[in-house]
Structures are given as structure tokens and as C-alpha cells.
Amino acid sequence: MFDPYYLQQLAIGLSLGMTYALMAIGFTLIFGVLNVVNFAHGEIYTLGAFAGLVLISATAPPIVAVILGALAIGALAGFSLERIAFKPFRRFTDEASLKSRAMRESTLLSSLAVSIVVREALEIAFGSQMRSVPFEYLINTPVRVGPVILVTGDFIIFGVAAAMLIGLQYLLTRTRIGLAIRAVSNNPLGAKYVGIDTDRTIITTFVVGSMMGAAAGILMGLYYGAVFPAMGFTPGIKAFVAMVMGGLSSIPGAVICALILGISESMATTFVSSGWSDMVAYGFLILTLIFFPNGLFGARRERV
Amino acid sequence: MNAFETAAPADGLTRRRGLLVPALILLLVFAALPTLLAGFDRGYFYQIANLALIFVLLSASMHLVTGVAGLLHLGHAAFYGVGAYTAALLTSKLGLGFTVTLPLSGLVAALVAFLVALPTMRLVSIYFAVATLAIGQMLYLVMLNWVDFTKGPNGIIVSKGFELFGFSLSGRLAAYYTVATVVTLSVIAIGRLSHSYYGNALRSIREDDQCADAMGVSTVRLKMEAFTLSAFFAGVAGGLWAHMTGYISPGDFKFSESILILAMVVVGGLGSLPGAVIGALLLILLPEGLRGLGDFRNIMVGLVMFLSILLLPKGLLGEVSALRLVRQQLGAAWRTAGPANGKGEGIGWR
Numbered sequence: 001m002f003d004p005y006y007l008q009q010l011a012i013g014l015s016l017g018m019t020y021a022l023m024a025i026g027f028t029l030i031f032g033v034l035n036v037v038n039f040a041h042g043e044i045y046t047l048g049a050f051a052g053l054v055l056i057s058a059t060a061p062p063i064v065a066v067i068l069g070a071l072a073i074g075a076l077a078g079f080s081l082e083r084i085a086f087k088p089f090r091r092f093t094d095e096a097s098l099k100s101r102a103m104r105e106s107t108l109l110s111s112l113a114v115s116i117v118v119r120e121a122l123e124i125a126f127g128s129q130m131r132s133v134p135f136e137y138l139i140n141t142p143v144r145v146g147p148v149i150l151v152t153g154d155f156i157i158f159g160v161a162a163a164m165l166i167g168l169q170y171l172l173t174r175t176r177i178g179l180a181i182r183a184v185s186n187n188p189l190g191a192k193y194v195g196i197d198t199d200r201t202i203i204t205t206f207v208v209g210s211m212m213g214a215a216a217g218i219l220m221g222l223y224y225g226a227v228f229p230a231m232g233f234t235p236g237i238k239a240f241v242a243m244v245m246g247g248l249s250s251i252p253g254a255v256i257c258a259l260i261l262g263i264s265e266s267m268a269t270t271f272v273s274s275g276w277s278d279m280v281a282y283g284f285l286i287l288t289l290i291f292f293p294n295g296l297f298g299a300r301r302e303r304v
Numbered sequence: 305m306n307a308f309e310t311a312a313p314a315d316g317l318t319r320r321r322g323l324l325v326p327a328l329i330l331l332l333v334f335a336a337l338p339t340l341l342a343g344f345d346r347g348y349f350y351q352i353a354n355l356a357l358i359f360v361l362l363s364a365s366m367h368l369v370t371g372v373a374g375l376l377h378l379g380h381a382a383f384y385g386v387g388a389y390t391a392a393l394l395t396s397k398l399g400l401g402f403t404v405t406l407p408l409s410g411l412v413a414a415l416v417a418f419l420v421a422l423p424t425m426r427l428v429s430i431y432f433a434v435a436t437l438a439i440g441q442m443l444y445l446v447m448l449n450w451v452d453f454t455k456g457p458n459g460i461i462v463s464k465g466f467e468l469f470g471f472s473l474s475g476r477l478a479a480y481y482t483v484a485t486v487v488t489l490s491v492i493a494i495g496r497l498s499h500s501y502y503g504n505a506l507r508s509i510r511e512d513d514q515c516a517d518a519m520g521v522s523t524v525r526l527k528m529e530a531f532t533l534s535a536f537f538a539g540v541a542g543g544l545w546a547h548m549t550g551y552i553s554p555g556d557f558k559f560s561e562s563i564l565i566l567a568m569v570v571v572g573g574l575g576s577l578p579g580a581v582i583g584a585l586l587l588i589l590l591p592e593g594l595r596g597l598g599d600f601r602n603i604m605v606g607l608v609m610f611l612s613i614l615l616l617p618k619g620l621l622g623e624v625s626a627l628r629l630v631r632q633q634l635g636a637a638w639r640t641a642g643p644a645n646g647k648g649e650g651i652g653w654r
Binding site: 037085088106108109110112113114115116117120121123124233237240241244273275276278279282283285286289290 | 376423424427430431433434435437438439441442445448449559560563566567570600602603605606607609610613614
């Protein structure tokens with residue numbers, strides 16, 4: 001009844017979905033805390049992949065070190081992104097301006113502008129062509145599991161993503177800084193009144209979210225073996241779709257929707273050429289926006 | 305629209321100045337520039353001039369939806385592409401000429417915009433922006449992947465240049481005049497639209513859509529009309545582009561072009577038509593002038609956009625900042641005129 005081929009596609013879809021989930025968490029964390037969309041998140045993904053590539057070509061470290069290096073660059077990128085594109089627009093801290101449309105749209109445009117600059121700078125530094133990852137670092141050694149053939153990358157991606165998700169859950173629910181993040185995302189002004197350093201919490205959120213994005217970037221770079229400056233755009237959009245589908249500020253919702261998205265995309269390539277498979281994400285996005293404005297898993301939100 | 309009847313009518317002074325500046329601009333576009341171009345007589349300069357004019361139209365059409373109605377539109381280039389593909393396909397498959405294809409490319413783009421607007425125009429703020437992004441990407445994917453119809457990434461060769469009722473206008477100067485005429489007429493139309501009571505109704509959506517709704521302005525309908533109208537003008541720009549270059553491919557209409565057009569409107573100042581025009585000229589001519597910088601020109605676009613958001617939040621000629629300027633001037637006058645209250649300060653406006 002179940003063709004092994006579909007099982008195979010399911011496995012590929014799951015690893016794809018896991019990287020989307022890592023990206024989507026970054027989006028969701030930042031949206032939850034600041035109520036703004038970070039359009040430069042895709043570039044964090046690209047930066048993570050390039051950091052890994054540079055590390056590999058410079059010192060050829062073990063793969064764990066590559067991932068850790070990408071995480072460090074992601075954290076740094078998240079920090080500077082917040083300082084450059086978001087902090088200057090948070091001049092006032094009263095509730096009206098925290099929720100104002102002008103602030104939301106100016107940070108949207110500023111993060112967009114930063115993402116253009118980063119992408120073009122990477123193109124100048126590395127060329128716009130695909131750069132291939134050295135063969136011995138590719139994580140695509142085939143492994144046979146029952147009727148399907150998986151590659152080691154599927155396991156690594158799944159493992160790293162699951163570890164990061166559990167770590168995030170621990171951070172958010174068991175630590176003081178996680179408590180602060182949740183407090184700020186619940187009510188920024190109230191959090192400020194009870195003595196939480198909102199600025200530092202926002203920066204932490206950016207750092208954590210960007211580390212996840214960078215991890216997704218390096219994992220995908222090693223999985224497909226190609227790294228190029230424009231690689232962050234499509235996963236960024238997909239992760240955004242997952243966030244909207246999941247209900248904007250629900251992390252479990254975003255993860256589940258990212259998995260759904262990854263699986264339906266890899267299934268779609270069975271029926272249509274891969275060029276059209278991007279259509280799935282955009283179609284999902286439009287349908288969700290029209291029929292489930294609160295997302296599939298989101299709580300009811302006030303009208304924004 | 306009676307609610308907006310109280311908007312200040314133009315007094316004599318602004319009306320006179322309002323005639324002088326357009327006359328100068330018309331003189332520049334239709335007499336001075338062509339003379340210069342003919343003087344240099346290099347195809348490259350004509351091409352830059354035409355490109356700049358087309359982007360002026362694109363930026364002006366986006367001004368209507370993003371600047372005046374305040375809807376962040378991230379898929380504008382797709383409608384430009386729909387217009388260009390309409391013109392190219394009508395020419396290459398049916399052999400129609402420019403006179404027919406230009407209005408049709410606008411109409412088809414408007415029709416597509418109307419159809420996608422039907423379900424999505426009820427969305428607000430960020431949801432709207434994302435929906436337009438998705439729509440733009442979907443249209444781009446169709447151009448790229450529907451190989452049987454659009455020839456996919458290979459693009460289409462448009463064999464016919466500009467013509468008017470059988471007269472060929474494909475010479476360099478004639479082509480420039482054609483583009484300039486169409487763009488000027490369209491920009492005037494957009495200007496009339498955005499400086500009318502209709503434009504004021506759109507502005508009311510920008511300022512507070514819930515309030516506008518409560519006052520009896522049909523926001524969804526107005527948004528839809530603004531979206532469709534702007535797509536019409538973007539389609540016209542696409543038709544011009546197709547006949548001007550003679551070759552189009554999906555790469556001309558991707559997301560980064562939408563962002564470029566958005567950057568033009570933002571740099572020029574949201575809500576100001578002259579701002580949108582200047583923004584377009586700046587972002588097209590500046591990179592051309594800085595051609596020596598080579599690869600850095602795209603970074604320039606990003607940097608100019610970022611700096612203008614950071615340093616000039618209202619853009620070069622933003623409507624809102626202009627208002628504040630007037631208020632400050634009046635407030636200062638008031639203050640000097642009223643030293644009666646001891647401190648030497650009048651009531652002021654603040």
C-alpha cells in the first residue's frame with residue numbers, strides 16, 4: 001500500500017521541514033518579542049552557510065566545529081542586526097510607539113535594506129555563483145533503513161534540529177532569561193515596569209533566533225553541497241509562511257507547519273517539476289491568510 | 305466624498321506656482337533633454353533616458369498604492385511583468401502593434417490585479433505586505449515555469465518597436481518621445497488622482513483605516529481600486545519596456561525589482577508624487593553615473609534605502625514632514641507675533 005518512494009520523499013520532506021522549522025523559530029521569536037518582521041533572517045541563513053564554508057576551506061576542522069563556528073557567526077550577526085536595523089527605530093518606549101504601524105514598517109524596510117546590503121556584499125566577496133562544499137564534508141553518505149535509502153544528512157539535520165528545539169524549550173521555560181523573553185513578548189511595557197532589561201532581552205532573542213537560522217544555513221549547505229549569496233531568500237520565505245500558518249507567535253505551531261510545508265513540498269515534486277514546487281508555499285500562505293487569519297495553531301489575536 | 309470637501313482649496317499663489325513648475329518640467333522633458341540626447345547621439349544615453357522614464361512611471365504607480373493609500377506592496381514588479389508579457393505575447397503570437405498592445409497590457413495587468421485583489425484586499429498591514437509578496441512570487445514563477453506559453457527563462461523577442469496608426473516610431477528620438485509622452489500623461493493622471501478628493505479618501509485609509517471605515521469610507525473597495533489602478537500603470541510601463549528593449553525575460557520582474565521600486569518611493573518620500581519621481585531618477589541615474597563602481601551599484605541601492613529610512617524617515621519630499629515644516633513655520637510666526645503673555649511665547653500649535 002505504501003510505496004517506498006513516498007517514504008523516501010517523506011524522509012526528505014522531514015529534513016527539509018526541520019531546517020524550515022529552525023528558520024521559522026527565529027522569525028517567531030523575534031515577532032513575538034518585538035511584533036516586527038525581520039526580513040534579514042534569510043541573510044542570517046546565508047551567513048551561517050558561508051561561515052561554515054570559510055571555516056572548512058581555511059582550517060578543515062571536524063564537522064562539529066564547523067557547526068559551532070556557524071552558530072557563533074549567527075549569534076554575532078543577530079547582535080549586529082539588532083543594533084543596526086532595529087535599535088535605531090526604537091527611540092521611544094511608550095506603548096503607543098511600541099505597537100505603532102510606523103515603527104513596524106520602518107523596521108521592516110530597514111531590515112530589508114540591510115538584507116540587500118549583506119547579500120550584495122557577499123556577492124562581491126564570493127561571487128554570485130554557487131560554491132561547492134568540499135566533498136569530504138558533504139553529509140550524503142547513503143544509509144539503508146528498511147525499504148528506503150536515507151543519507152547521513154537526514155539524521156544529522158534531524159538530530160541537530162531536535163537538540164536545538166529541546167534546548168530552546170529548556171531556555172524558554174526553565175531559565176531566567178527565557179522567562180524575561182516570554183515576559184517581554186507578552187507585554188513589553190509591563191516587563192519594563194517590573195524591572196526587566198527589555199533591551200538586553202531583545203538582543204538575546206535576536207541572538208538565539210539568529211543562531212537557529214545560521215544552523216539551518218550550514219546544515220542545508222552541507223546537505224546540498226552548494227552555497228551561494230542568494231540561497232537565503234527561498235527558505236526565508238518558507239519559514240515566514242510557516243510562522244504565519246502557525247499563528248505568528250506560537251513556536252510549536254510554527255514547527256508543525258514547517259514540517260507540513262517541507263513534506264508537502266517534497267511530495268509535490270513527485271507530481272510537478274521542481275520549478276513549480278515553490279508554488280506550494282505561496283499557495284499555502286495565501287490560503288492561510290484568507291481562511292485562517294489567526295493561523296492554524298494561533299490563539300485569537302487582536303486585529304493589528 | 306462630501307466628507308473631504310473641507311480640504312483646503314488651492315489658493316491663487318499655489319495655483320500659479322502649480323502651473324510654472326510643471327511647465328518647466330515639460331519643457332525639460334520634451335525640449336531640453338531631447339536636444340541634449342540628439343547632441344550626444346549615443347544609443348546608450350537614449351536607453352538610460354527611456355529606462356529612467358519607465359521607472360518614473362513604475363515608481364509613480366507604486367506611489368499611488370504605497371505612498372497615498374499606505375499599503376506596503378512587495379510584488380509590484382510582477383504586474384510590470386504581466387504588462388510586458390502581455391505586450392510581448394500579443395506581438396509575437398498575434399502580430400498586433402504597439403497602439404493595440406499598450407492599452408491592453410495595462411488592462412490585462414489591471415485585470416490580474418483585480419482578480420488577486422478580490423480575496424486578499426481585506427488583509428491589513430504586514431499580512432497585506434506578505435500577501436503581495438506571495439502574489440508577486442507566484443506570478444514570477446508562472447513567467448519562469450510556464451515554458452510553453454511564456455518561453456520560460458529564455459524570454460521572448462518582441463519584433464515590433466513603437467508605432468502609431470501605422471507610422472513607425474522606432475527611431476531613437478521618436479522612441480524617446482513616445483516613452484516620454486506616455487509616461488508624462490500617466491504621471492499627470494496619477495497626480496490628478498492622488499491630489500483629488502479620491503486621493504484624500506485613500507490618505508484616510510493610510511492614516512487610520514478603522515476610523516475611515518467608521519466615517520463611511522469603503523476601505524476595501526478603495527484599496528482594491530488603488531491596487532488595480534497602480535497595476536494598470538505598472539502594466540503600461542511593462543508594455544513600454546517590452547517594445548523599447550525588444551526582449552524580455554522573467555529576470556526583469558523578480559522580487560529585487562519590486563524592492564527597487566519600493567526603495568524609490570521610500571527614498572523620495574511616502575505620499576509625495578514629486579518625491580517618487582525624484583526617487584526613481586536618483587536610483588536609476590545614480591548607479592549609472594557610478595558605473596565605475598561596478599558591482600557596488602546594488603549595494604548603493606540598499607545603502608541609500610537604509611540611510612534614507614534612518615536619517616530621513618519621511619523621505620526627500622515626504623508629505624508628512626512637509627506638513628510639520630509648515631506647522632513649525634506658522635508656530636514660529638505666531639510666537640513672535642504674540643509677545644503679550646509675558647514669556648514671549650504665543651499659544652502655538654503644539
